Amino acid sequence: MKFETKAIHAGDQEDPLTGAVVTPIYQTSTYHQKELGGGAKYEYTRGENPTRWALERTMATLENGTDGFAFSSGMAAIHTAMSLLKSGDHIVMANDVYGGTFRLVDKILSQLGITYSMIDTNDAQALEAAIQENTKMVYLETPSNPLLHITDIKKASEIGHNHHSLVVVDNTFASPYNQNPLDLGADIVLHSGTKYLGGHADLLSGIIVVKDAQLAESIKLVQMSIGAVLSPQDSYLLNRSLKTLALRVEKHNKNAAQLADFLNRHEKIAKIYYPGLPGTQDYEIAERQMRGYGGMLSLELVEGLDVAKFVEGMELFALAESLGGVESLIEVPAVMTHASIPREIRLENGIKDELVRVSVGIEDIDDLIADMSQALDRL
Numbered sequence: 433m434k435f436e437t438k439a440i441h442a443g444d445q446e447d448p449l450t451g452a453v454v455t456p457i458y459q460t461s462t463y464h465q466k467e468l469g470g471g472a473k474y475e476y477t478r479g480e481n482p483t484r485w486a487l488e489r490t491m492a493t494l495e496n497g498t499d500g501f502a503f504s505s506g507m508a509a510i511h512t513a514m515s516l517l518k519s520g521d522h523i524v525m526a527n528d529v530y531g532g533t534f535r536l537v538d539k540i541l542s543q544l545g546i547t548y549s550m551i552d553t554n555d556a557q558a559l560e561a562a563i564q565e566n567t568k569m570v571y572l573e574t575p576s577n578p579l580l581h582i583t584d585i586k587k588a589s590e591i592g593h594n595h596h597s598l599v600v601v602d603n604t605f606a607s608p609y610n611q612n613p614l615d616l617g618a619d620i621v622l623h624s625g626t627k628y629l630g631g632h633a634d635l636l637s638g639i640i641v642v643k644d645a646q647l648a649e650s651i652k653l654v655q656m657s658i659g660a661v662l663s664p665q666d667s668y669l670l671n672r673s674l675k676t677l678a679l680r681v682e683k684h685n686k687n688a689a690q691l692a693d694f695l696n697r698h699e700k701i702a703k704i705y706y707p708g709l710p711g712t713q714d715y716e717i718a719e720r721q722m723r724g725y726g727g728m729l730s731l732e733l734v735e736g737l738d739v740a741k742f743v744e745g746m747e748l749f750a751l752a753e754s755l756g757g758v759e760s761l762i763e764v765p766a767v768m769t770h771a772s773i774p775r776e777i778r779l780e781n782g783i784k785d786e787l788v789r790v791s792v793g794i795e796d797i798d799d800l801i802a803d804m805s806q807a808l809d810r811l
């Protein structure tokens with residue numbers, strides 16, 4: 433089956449009670465058990481819920497895995513994956529990971545005796561060098577946030593596996609429509625479902641997919657024990673959103689490519705970060721491992737231009753955090769999404785104070801270009 437068909441049919445199976453075509457919202461915390469200790473599939477919603485299960489099945493299929501898990505936020509999914517580590521373990525992660533991921537590792541996991549190194553995960557030598565005897569996880573984010581750098585998942589997975597390390601990929605920016613990390617060697621793929629998967633800026637969620645029975649069992653244990661599961665209502669909404677993921681992401685890809693082209697030629701733009709621009713190493717790897725370049729891009733204005741005036745001058749692009757929704761958004765990572773990363777580390781990793789990140793929505797591209805154009809004209 434092809435992606436679009438799987439997105440519509442993999443999760444929803446005929447409802448056993450009514451024959452409903454769409455899995456209903458099973459708004460229940462517990463289930464009637466027919467016999468004492470009978471081991472029913474559904475006992476308590478933290479463990480299993482049919483609506484959540486439909487979503488988990490869809491996501492497992494779309495990521496070419498065997499088991500999917502849905503959480504109350506992307507951070508809950510990331511925390512669950514990192515809960516596979518124990519005191520004394522070490523993580524090697526990308527130097528421009530999402531600020532919340534950095535905060536989790538730096539402020540929370542560090543208290544449990546888990547240490548980390550941050551490197552350019554696409555530099556094979558740096559990756560080899562950063563791996564220590566106690567490294568148990570290589571954590572990748574590609575395309576990265578907010579610089580849209582691309583890591584070669586296949587190569588990084590080989591290096592990680594040579595050192596008996598788990599390889600985790602945050603696939604939020606690409607979505608499974610553009611990229612399937614498990615096919616490229618990763619052990620765990622995860623998402624902030626809040627972004628492209630949900631796609632309408634109306635829910636928080638997180639997803640993990642694996643293709644190994646033992647890993648699935650370990651993730652299930654953490655999901656059940658910590659309990660940050662996605663509610664039946666939100667599971668329904670997210671499963672519904674996935675049915676149009678292909679259509680939406682196609683349009684995001686197309687709009688971002690056209691906007692990048694416009695900005696790349698604009699005299700007030702100094703630099704564009706977008707993996708679909710030929711001539712860069714990021715582009716070469718993206719060509720190999722992605723089916724589309726995604727809907728995100730970042731930019732730097734020519735020196736001296738007023739960034740605040742630019743982002744506040746938008747009429748269509750909302751000045752807001754988050755990404756991946758049908759509506760276009762604009763933000764300044766240094767004071768918004770990445771404010772939790774200390775300034776020295778941020779600057780070291782190339783995230784300047786003036787960097788602007790754009791989530792290109794699925795509005796008509798002429799309107800988006802006109803809005804960018806008028807905001808740039810004001811400067």
Ligand SMILES: Cc1ncc(COP(=O)(O)O)c(C=O)c1O
Binds near residue numbers: 532624636754
């Ligand atoms: C790449 C990436 N991963 C994870 C997260 C965390 O997801 P959530 O906000 O759903 O907890 C975000 C949030 O912006 C993100 O951009």
